[in-house]
Amino acid sequence: MTGKWWDQGWTLVSGCTAVSVGCDNCWAMAMEKRLMKGSNGCVQFHNDRLARPLRRKKSTTYAIWNDLFHEDIADLEIDRVMGVISASPQHKYFLLTKRAKRMQGYFANRELVDRVSRSAGWLCQNGDDVACNVYQKDRWPLPNLALGVSVENQETADNRVWALLQTQAAYRFINIGPALGPVDFCKTSEAFPHQDTQHPWHNRPILGGVDLVMMEGESGRHARDWPGFDNAARSVRDQCKATGVPFFLKQMPKKRLIPEDLKIRETIQWGP
């Protein structure tokens, strides 16, 4: 399957703070500075935008922009997002973070299913004219949600991809973006911190637990072009091909033209 990977953005958080070198030219922070006059400069969750997908009947793929797992966003607020996702099975959602450890911890909470159930009920009762689906506990992990981590080089891949693999999810994806150095997933496998040879991920290829890898170069006024990008993208493409994982090249650095052999736009094979 090929095509665009999302239909609409769903921006629930404004503001962010940098966590690694990939954040240096972040458009979300630049946008916040531009809008600073009307805001208090803090990271904020926008409750008023929560119900938007519930009102939309047409099947839509949403990309959740900005980092929902920022430390200033409360678990209760994330629960409400999960409540909306659970109550709108007609849509698909991509949720991307650089805060992979927090995401892992959030989904590991044993009370999460009940908390999300309560949030879904609360949203439906408090929504005005929205038609809500009945939340079903057996639809867990949420089958219309793909959880992803954003990495920019080998070091960030080694750290964040492991957390992603240990996060309970129906679908997982990796976004290498902005790509600032090569990423070899065999090295990520070797970097697995778990010494337990019985652990399910011990000595297993990383990409076996992933449903999509996306890659993009940096764009914008201060974008860093990296001469090795093309070959690094070919290497990731080949790693994906070897393991049967879809690969999607979003854009070249500084929006250069995409070479023919890298015009690949595969995406997740969502289940029924």
Ligand code: SF4
């Ligand atoms: S984590 Fe994401 S949204 Fe936040 S500053 Fe970094 S790139 Fe921007």
